[in-house]
Amino acid sequence: MPSFDVVSEVDMHEVTNALDQANKEVTNRFDLKNTGSECRREDNVITVISDDDFHLEQVVDVMMGKLAKRKVNLQSLKKEPPVASGKTVRQTVTIRRGIDAATGKKIVKAVKDAKLKIQASIHEDKVRVMGKKRDGLQAVIALLKEADYDLPLQFINFRD
Secondary structure, eight states: OOEEEEEOOOOHHHHHHHHHHHHHHHHHOGGGTTSOOEEEEETTEEEEEESSHHHHHHHHHHHHHHHHHTTOOGGGEEEOOOEEETTEEEEEEEEOOSOOHHHHHHHHHHHHHTTOSEEEEEETTEEEEEESOHHHHHHHHHHHHHSOOSSOOEEEEEEO
16 A cells, blocks of 8 residues: 655754854854854754844854755744853744644644545644545645645655
8 A cells, every 4th residue: 555654854964964054154254263162062952142232143143044055944944033141142043843632633633634545644843644545645745745734745765
């Protein structure tokens, strides 16, 4: 029975490379020198640190540009509001990986509402879609690409 998985993944190696490039550019830029600005990553959280709001915004723009050049989908990032503490301003950016339960239910509902002979089920942080014919699965892929789930979706493990 043909099937595929719907996932939302981020290549963390590319994120690390983009942050390294952003930090290098921040240390070399004249307007950001001696501001103590930097980007750090721990697991799925990026912390951007600077000395004031303006410089923080500049560093975040540089970081987002480097991430976009590295083909990291910016929809998978969730920016929190900046927080001032002492002489520094911090902003956290969370990297969203996997499909949460609410979004998974929306995807399953959309597949069932399409009235195709296709089954969809939630498996941890991905959605498995199965059907008897390959054409039906390709129709589901087209349907999910058109919809907006506020997450970048990838379609993997397509099996006949």
